[in-house]
Amino acid sequence: MKEKPWAGRFKQGVNKKFEQFSESISFDYRLARYEVQVGIAHIEMLSKKRIISKKDARKIVQGLKKIEQEIKAGRFQFKPELEDVHMNIEARLFELIGESAGKLHIARSRNDLVATDVRLWLKDELKIVQGRLKSIVQTLLEKAEKQIGIVMPGFTHTRFAQPVLLSHWLLAYAQMLIRDYQRFAQLLKSADLCPLGSGALAGSNYPLDRNLVAKKLGFSGITENSLDAVSDRDFLIEFASVSAILMMHLSRLSEELIGLSGEAYRFFELPESLCTGSSIMPNKKNPDSAELIRGKAGRVFGDLIALLVMMKGTPLAYNRDFQEDKPAVFDCADTVKNCLEIMELIVKGLKPNKREMEKACEQGYILATDLADYLVKKGMGFRQAHQVVGRLVRYCEENGKKFEELKLEEFRKMSKLFGREVYKLFSLRASVEAKDVPGGTATLQVKRQIKKIKLILKK
Amino acid sequence: MKEKPWAGRFKQGVNKKFEQFSESISFDYRLARYEVQVGIAHIEMLSKKRIISKKDARKIVQGLKKIEQEIKAGRFQFKPELEDVHMNIEARLFELIGESAGKLHIARSRNDLVATDVRLWLKDELKIVQGRLKSIVQTLLEKAEKQIGIVMPGFTHTRFAQPVLLSHWLLAYAQMLIRDYQRFAQLLKSADLCPLGSGALAGSNYPLDRNLVAKKLGFSGITENSLDAVSDRDFLIEFASVSAILMMHLSRLSEELIGLSGEAYRFFELPESLCTGSSIMPNKKNPDSAELIRGKAGRVFGDLIALLVMMKGTPLAYNRDFQEDKPAVFDCADTVKNCLEIMELIVKGLKPNKREMEKACEQGYILATDLADYLVKKGMGFRQAHQVVGRLVRYCEENGKKFEELKLEEFRKMSKLFGREVYKLFSLRASVEAKDVPGGTATLQVKRQIKKIKLILKK
């Protein structure tokens, strides 16, 4: 079978440049093992439904299993002139078992076939991604538990804002990644339908048992409309969009790790084994691992756009444009999996620098909000209290003083409500523990948060 | 309260150009009614927890209700110099009730406030979008039921492929929109958490009952980490990504409606009331409604990118960059709602042209696959059958003949398996009804599909 499968209708052969341009085997070879699985399930069903003979079925299944072994062993020869994964495997089957191979493609089309293959692929990828997400959340959790005593400045607008527990900061990222996990889980559910039997676009002329095939392949159901089924790429776009959000989260964590491990902050030390030096500057220890993850966010956003644009304005049902789905989603999956793996290594190796974090908290009048709330609790309206403390900050700045260095009279010049007990406020620990509401940074609340996440992970 | 709420700490006033640049009231005024609701729920909780007095609470709630009426009546004056919706409403409260207004902002921050407002807004929008999706699916369903007898050419690669029922084609879009519906429903669930009480970033110094506030506002739960809660925009990005997929679907339907209602196909007539003419060419009746929807797909893809890029690489927690979320999601919501409304009108008014559809089916040797399957059923391998029929098509083309015009000898020159009963195949209806597998285009299967969709809509 050197000829194209559709050569009968054509007078001319295929232009060689076009053959190269349109081949997909250089990337869809990744689907080979799913292609074989689908072939086996399909043939077994055809045989059961007596659409082909048991003998033919046995021969074909044996051939496919041989091919499966060749693929696993890396011995299978993919040939560009055979266009795609489907034709590569069919051609090999002809070589192995002869003319019976011609029955493999009864009651199916490359349109429903590739849709089935890629869904199986996605399901496997989703499980890997979910596993890595779980693992990194677990790591964040362990860090948060172990380091629960450390206080760091919390930021808004990249400015010191209020003190928080380092654990609380770690868990903020755990929360993001849990949401990602749940989105991937949801996608796994919604993508879990088998399109095989949709034919090229209209269904099949044979009395297929689609549910049987779906079951054999591990799908939880079948698709409902053949025109839609062969042209639906929603699950791939959703994979890219869910991945884009995840990469956005990782870009944020990367940004913080890069910044806060820098010479100015020194809040963290990154594991040396995940840094590189410079080819010219002997002093450098660069956070390349985090930088690469941050940079790869763009790559996944690009994959998402590629997919959306590819589909935009295309009519029903299958169009060849759709072949471009695979380079984008393969790239997306690889990027996401690799970034998660490396980010987990970073988090694992991350050493917090308690002293630097606490030293930083002495800057930026980080307890000002606690002072305002103090006044409120003494009866002042919040808006007024805010003004009073604002003036106090300005006064301190102009006089180069910290709050705790002010005399009581200086406080009382701003408001008569200030009393001696105000000095008790000037403790990072006290400030943190006062945030004792659900979701707040008080130790108890953070521990509660850890427990909840553990419950989610157990599911 | 002409002054900025944070003026105490500052020596200089705000630059006027910067004030204009940074104001958000020109768009976040849309959140005003949610802002008021949140204020009332918050104050009632503060009062219950004895953080403020009942008297103050009563005054503030009355003030807020007055403001609510002003907003509903369109009488509320939004002022750019008051920056945003929060400060506009607080300032008005000061006007109405005096100094007690200063207590409104106890135990909350604009950071958790805006996150709460925008979630309430999103929940309402999601319900509207879901309603419109249901409605358009319903319309497609009705059309599919009424027009179940009509056969049209199904396409792949924009080429006639196999005959399908018009109803099957309509339902393909219904399937897409149902997936969209389910994605919006899923988002509604996952976004349904109240961030209020997260404070600026660290939680609150007051003994808040966050669950009570959430319940009052109709949320099903509360967020779990304050740092995350004030900087989480996942639900907005997800809204944009789910919307992007929906708009992609609408762009495909638009493309088909534009093409298939054109002079070359005449499969459909678009309602004149949704077309426009030309300012110069008196002959034109243009499908502007569908074109605009197709064009607006780009707009929503753009909103999605805007949001992802805005978040990329930003540190915890809130950053002012995030203010840019609202123009993007407001634009996205408006576009989606309007496009759904107009698309429903188009579908409702769409008149299929049965004769043209059937005439078209005479072209393109649309029954060739049925011929190949006929040979297979007579015992030929599929690959060989495909070749035989391919040669037959070429023969017909070269001799300007249709299949049904061939003599039996001509068939038998290609394969001895052809018998007289082959002529029974040349019926569109027979071809359609032969696709009698789940998801196929046979009438029974299409009816089954309709039933299933109805069940989903009932939920």
Added chain:
Amino acid sequence: MKEKPWAGRFKQGVNKKFEQFSESISFDYRLARYEVQVGIAHIEMLSKKRIISKKDARKIVQGLKKIEQEIKAGRFQFKPELEDVHMNIEARLFELIGESAGKLHIARSRNDLVATDVRLWLKDELKIVQGRLKSIVQTLLEKAEKQIGIVMPGFTHTRFAQPVLLSHWLLAYAQMLIRDYQRFAQLLKSADLCPLGSGALAGSNYPLDRNLVAKKLGFSGITENSLDAVSDRDFLIEFASVSAILMMHLSRLSEELIGLSGEAYRFFELPESLCTGSSIMPNKKNPDSAELIRGKAGRVFGDLIALLVMMKGTPLAYNRDFQEDKPAVFDCADTVKNCLEIMELIVKGLKPNKREMEKACEQGYILATDLADYLVKKGMGFRQAHQVVGRLVRYCEENGKKFEELKLEEFRKMSKLFGREVYKLFSLRASVEAKDVPGGTATLQVKRQIKKIKLILKK
């Protein structure tokens, strides 16, 4: 003229919801003054070519000038039911001068008209953007000149790398903005062609003098193919893509300004009048202006994608999808102009903190590369020198020492090539001045750079 201009051919009126959906006057009103200019130039040409009478021409031009005044005075009433800017102005002309107004649209179409209007608009916007770019580069230049003595740590990978002049850092951004300037200038040239006379798609039945109209409107030439001319939006996409690169530059500058003015670095103080405080934390002084600019980068990337997607896969010539070009480019232009204006204010008000910059240079073994080059000059291969200094850095770190605190023996333990003169290297100034190659950070080279930029600005 309450009727649609194309009502003759239609039996039904327009659906009201569709009318609202498809109107463009809510944004294309911005083109009104260009519409009038184009009308006047067109009519004067028609009159000169005797296509209409002088009398009619005079009447129409007078009417259009009246309308021009109404627009300038803000008295012109734009009506949504009149669809777009073209029909609004034509309708008003009918009110003002009666039936002669019917001749305004001779030999033109909304397709060529809007393409002409929007090119005129773009040319004006480009000039404003160029002006602002020049102005901000000028400001950077002045700062660079005044502050030429200040040394700061240069960064790679967000880590201290080598000392550079603050002026050199400022000029790096000047270089980016000059490239932006040149891109906008190039676009101004390539977009400067008049499409009027292309008609709806095919040209015109009248003996028009297209060059005369182009000249009257200030264009440097005319478009060459009518089909292309009415559907070409390249210049708008290019505007968005050039703007996207500019916004990327501004996002980088913003990022650095936000980071380097933070509590950990304190390299810069941002003007208080461009910062805001917090509604809850009285201590905050937030760099909102820079944050908003950074956030708006996404917005412009989104506009670019919207335009590309809008055009993707659309056939020749005009399609209604193209109406969506204007919201995107208007948003892009406003964003760019505002961000440039605010960024200039920031740069103008920026106060460098020399002491902090120099203190920072003491960290990070920032002179290590100079040490390596010292060894090279003494004859060592660079690769080896790099290794030696790398070990030296490690030795210093482990012993908590700076280079200059090492004894000569300690140096010589690493390499015998070290001599006493090595201590002369430990001067920031010396390190900076040693980078005396074109484009390097030595004072002379930086001054040379300033001169060159001034020459470019003079052009």
Added chain:
Amino acid sequence: MKEKPWAGRFKQGVNKKFEQFSESISFDYRLARYEVQVGIAHIEMLSKKRIISKKDARKIVQGLKKIEQEIKAGRFQFKPELEDVHMNIEARLFELIGESAGKLHIARSRNDLVATDVRLWLKDELKIVQGRLKSIVQTLLEKAEKQIGIVMPGFTHTRFAQPVLLSHWLLAYAQMLIRDYQRFAQLLKSADLCPLGSGALAGSNYPLDRNLVAKKLGFSGITENSLDAVSDRDFLIEFASVSAILMMHLSRLSEELIGLSGEAYRFFELPESLCTGSSIMPNKKNPDSAELIRGKAGRVFGDLIALLVMMKGTPLAYNRDFQEDKPAVFDCADTVKNCLEIMELIVKGLKPNKREMEKACEQGYILATDLADYLVKKGMGFRQAHQVVGRLVRYCEENGKKFEELKLEEFRKMSKLFGREVYKLFSLRASVEAKDVPGGTATLQVKRQIKKIKLILKK
């Protein structure tokens, strides 16, 4: 040299997973030949400036030339554990010539090196792209010249609008591609600057002759600011944005070729050698080549977004994120080059079907605008003439008549201005020739257009 070049400073080795994650040799091997060229030019300059000895220089250059041969012959072994193209080549140099290889990296950094390599690469790619653009425009031109007599319906809104010459339609795409050509040419100019000598970020401690190196490498100048030079990726983003516009053009041409060669129009026949069949439907001849090009538009838009996002918010100077530039631009360049090559094959093989085009022109009242202009020339206002002809179209539609089938009385019922000579209008050829304005579709104008394009191509 098995060790990392920066190993001296590090205690730990590099994590293996991180090594795999961060390697770039799997894609930047493409830069190898530029890397060698740059090395040779650099060393020759160092020798001339007596920074290294002539002997060392000779040895290194000989080594590099040997490497160059190995690369050309495909014998060079790229090793992932050596990170990138720079270290691979340096390591091989060590193998070939021993310790002198350590001098290759004097006065340069990977930061300025890769920026130089990639600019050289881009320059070569731009020339190839320009060549292919010229070639395809040439092909369009030849077709336009040969087929100048054929009339086809011009479209707006995918509806028949007015008749145009097929040549005019072909030239519309030539115009787009010429603009693309000019944009690539402009980019070639602006990117043609050599960054070598910028060092890691600050310039170099050696008395380099940067202009000499630039000249040796064929650059027309040098970059002006070292911080900017090592972090500038504008030229790559611009490459992607210019490519995105080109791909948008190709997507439009693809869309038209797909549509107009379909069964409903049959305006064109696509070369069979660029079509494929179906694996299941023996009747199919699918326009896969054009579909793939259309689909790949999304891919290039995605590359553009990836680059913009990668740069967004990154501080000066080099960051490791930037390594992600190469996968995006390599993909962009390959896609653009391949699509141009295939599109030229399609255009070359395209057979217009004159009869079908002319038959189509009988539909859609395509001469209605000529009728309106006829009335205007008889003295009617255009707005009124439009209404009259609009009613005429409606009358014809309702009575199933064409214009030329109406009796004179029927015309005169609509307007007394109609005279017998109206029947002369009903000629496609007459309609086309009447569009005799520059840019119009009249034969003379189209010939003039061809001449102009030829002049541009000659430059």
